[in-house]
Amino acid sequence: MKDKVIVITGASAGIGAALAETVAKRGAKGVVLAARRLPELQAVAGRLGDAALVVPADVSKRADNELIRDRAIAKFGRIDVWVNNAGRGISRLVSQLTDDDIDDMITVNLKSVLYGIQTVLPHFKEHKSGHIITVSSGLSRFPFAAQRSAYSASKAAVNLLMASLRVELRDEYPDIHTTTVLPGVVSTEFGTNALHGGVDNRRLPNAQPVEEVAAVIAAAIEKPIAEVYTRAQMRELAARYFAAEDVAAIERQPPFMMPSR
Numbered sequence: 001m002k003d004k005v006i007v008i009t010g011a012s013a014g015i016g017a018a019l020a021e022t023v024a025k026r027g028a029k030g031v032v033l034a035a036r037r038l039p040e041l042q043a044v045a046g047r048l049g050d051a052a053l054v055v056p057a058d059v060s061k062r063a064d065n066e067l068i069r070d071r072a073i074a075k076f077g078r079i080d081v082w083v084n085n086a087g088r089g090i091s092r093l094v095s096q097l098t099d100d101d102i103d104d105m106i107t108v109n110l111k112s113v114l115y116g117i118q119t120v121l122p123h124f125k126e127h128k129s130g131h132i133i134t135v136s137s138g139l140s141r142f143p144f145a146a147q148r149s150a151y152s153a154s155k156a157a158v159n160l161l162m163a164s165l166r167v168e169l170r171d172e173y174p175d176i177h178t179t180t181v182l183p184g185v186v187s188t189e190f191g192t193n194a195l196h197g198g199v200d201n202r203r204l205p206n207a208q209p210v211e212e213v214a215a216v217i218a219a220a221i222e223k224p225i226a227e228v229y230t231r232a233q234m235r236e237l238a239a240r241y242f243a244a245e246d247v248a249a250i251e252r253q254p255p256f257m258m259p260s261r
């Protein structure tokens with residue numbers, strides 16, 4: 001971690017803000033904070049000291065990703081880690097989804113990740129090293145929440161985009177690492193920020209504290225790993241789900257018991 005320059009998208013709140021504080025405390029040389037809301041970014045930067053660089057940006061736009069990269073390199077000389085963390089949920093069942101809903105989920109959750117990857121990859125290839133981390137979701141693996149529908153689908157696409165990138169880089173660029181992070185319910189404004197509103201994650205029982213999620217991502221920066229669930233229990237559930245002969249049956253059984261709405 002020490003002396004690394006780390007870009008974090010979605011750093012104005014929630015997981016991204018907590019990660020920024022964690023990596024700064026562990027000695028990162030530069031922490032580049034990107035999101036749309038400037039006052040919130042400045043408040044996070046104020047807690048980090050000299051290591052922070054604020055870049056207001058909408059990561060669903062390719063040019064804004066390029067601006068983040070260029071400002072980071074102009075200030076710190078290089079980028080070591082790029083964390084695609086910005087994202088947004090939705091609260092609509094599949095039967096209710098509109099074209100605009102799908103476009104929003106794909107643009108904010110999937111295209112932003114593609115833009116982040118394609119923006120920083122030439123820099124990493126030039127240096128033959130780097131680390132791209134993308135925050136996906138446990139909901140990309142199984143339908144724990146039917147109303148997250150297009151969100152879950154967009155994050156499932158993110159997983160395969162990252163896995164495809166990992167395989168693409170493996171032989172020619174073994175020191176460019178990729179990590180897909182799979183959190184469960186985390187105590188942030190994610191639920192209330194979801195398209196069409198929704199429950200406040202911070203009130204849900206067992207919501208994981210952001211500091212724990214940040215610690216898992218920081219550990220992945222220190223020791224790169226291809227995929228990491230932020231709670232071991234989630235990995236065990238995923239293993240059981242994918243091993244099931246009949247997933248429809250397991251969706252009705254404890255501890256899955258997935259509600260249909």
Ligand SMILES: NC(=O)c1ccc[n+]([C@@H]2O[C@H](COP(=O)([O-])OP(=O)(O)OC[C@H]3O[C@@H](n4cnc5c(N)ncnc54)[C@H](OP(=O)(O)O)[C@@H]3O)[C@@H](O)[C@H]2O)c1
Pocket residue numbers: 009010011012013014015016034035036037038040057058059060085086087088089108135136137138182183184185186187188189190191193201
């Ligand atoms: N909380 C959970 O339960 C949970 C579970 C699994 C995965 N995740 C994932 O974790 C990541 C972080 O979510 P969170 O829980 O921290 O939610 P959050 O508190 O709502 O934070 C979302 C962050 O993303 C930023 N953002 C959203 N759209 C953006 C855009 N177009 N351009 C730039 N920044 C944008 C927001 O900043 P601005 O509004 O200032 O732009 C904010 O900083 C997301 O990818 C989410 O899908 C969350």
